[in-house]
Amino acid sequence: MGDDGKGISLDDVYRLLSIKLDGVDNNVEELGSKLDKEVLVLKNKIREVEETNRDLQKRLDTAERKLKYKNLIFFGINEQQFETDEHILQSIKTIIIDNLGIQNFYVSSEIANAYRLGRKTVKSRPLLVEFVSNFTKKVVVSKRSQLKGRKIFIAEDLTEKERIERKILVEAVKRARSNRINAFLRGNKLVVNGEVFSYDDVLENKHSSYYSPPAPSQAASVPSNPSIQSLPCFPGD
Helix, strand or coil: CCCCCCCCCHHHHHHHHHHHHHHHHHHHHHHHHHHHHHHHHHHHHHHHHHHHHHHHHHHHHHHHHHHHCCEEEEECCCCCCCCCHHHHHHHHHHHHHHHCCCCCCCHHHHEEEEEECCCCCCCCCCEEEEECCHHHHHHHHHHHHHHCCCCCEEEECCCHHHHHHHHHHHHHHHHHHHCCCCEEEECCEEEECCEEECHHHHHCCCCCCCCCCCCHHHHCCCCCCHHHCCCCCCCCC
């Protein structure tokens, strides 16, 4: 009640409440609009960060690939107890000249570096060989099928991304061959009955007329250490 003794009517109360509620609604609407704008800004920033990360990952993959571009990994070469660099180079030279039949191979001018991978154990560790030129590496790769039937084999020094992709492609080759379909790898391509498929083609099932591709999740556990990753060699790769 006021000083004049008159009470406030319900209409006055409703009117005051309505004014208050209108003000609250306006504030909520303004706050909601402001939040929407801030969310949009955050989404755009997240999109930019994701794009930047994808670009950086591509650059890292490219840089890693360049570091491994001239490398090969030799498996099955006996490791001597007190092995020296000279022993390693001589072993590689013997394999390249005697087993692969590559004549006029000079270690001092053809090999930039060579060393064992991983910690020393009772088993012979793989040998990573860095060639001076990619041409020499390709020549060695082209001859490695001559090691078939021996305990020695040669694999490319792949990045983790390439190993995951190669695992899926190798599984595709195995499945094709189990169905008596002619298939092999040529570099990072799958060749089925003379038709060439890329890694993306396999994931997109573009070779479905032959068989289905393995799920990408199956390759998630591929080890990142090339010393424990051995890949089969196929003709024409």
